[in-house]
Amino acid sequence: MEKWSTLDENVRFPIGHFEPSLKFSNEDRIHIIGQIPGITKSLREITLHLNDDQLCTPYRDGGWTITQIVHHLADNDMNAYIRFKRALTEDEPMASSYREDLWASLHDYRNKPIEDSILLMEILHKRFLTLLYGLHPDQFRRKLRTEVLGTITLDIVIQRFVWHGQHHIAQIKSCITSQGWQGLIHISSVEVTYG
Secondary structure: OHHHHHHHHHHHOOOOOOOOOOOOOHHHHHHHHOOHHHHHHHHHHHHOOOOHHHHOOEOOOOOOEHHHHHHHHHHHHHHHHHHHHHHHHOOOOEOOOOOHHHHOOOOHHHHOOHHHHHHHHHHHHHHHHHHHHOOOHHHHHOEEEEOOOEEEEHHHHHHHHHHHHHHHHHHHHHHHHHOOOOOOOOOOOOOOOOO
C-alpha cells in the first residue's frame, strides 16, 4: 500500500512539493523572475499538437484533464497576482483562497480553448513582470498570510508562483509520456527551472 501511495505522490508532484529558499539573494530573485516568461512558452509548446481527445485526458487516474490544468493555471495566476498586489498595499493581508476543485468543474473549463487561458497568462505575466522589475528589493520582504504556508514574504510568493507553473507543466509532460504521445508531439527543449 505504501508503495502505491508513493507512486501516486510522484505522479501528483513530479517535481516534488514546494520548498522555498529562505535565504534568497537579489541574484536568486532575478533568476526566478526571469523564468516567468518561459512558463507560457513551455505550456504552449507542449500542448500545441494535442488533439481534443488528448486534451481531455486526465494526467492521472482521478486527476484533472490537461485542459483543466491549463485553465487552472490561468485562474491561479490571476489570484496570485492580486494577492501579491494586496501584500504590496496592505499590512500582511490574508490571502483569499478559492475552491479550485469546484472552479475546475465549471463549464468554462470544458468549453473554452486552452489558447484563451495561455494568452491570458501571457498578458498577465507581462503585467506582473512590469510590476516586479519596478520594485525595490526591500518590498519583497513584505508579507501576506496564507492558510497553507502561514505568513510568507513576497520572495516566497514569487518562488511558489514559478514552482506552481512548473509543477503543472511537469504533470502534462508526464501524461504525454505515459500515454506514449511524445513521438507524435514536439516537446521543446524549453524548460522552466525552479530553484
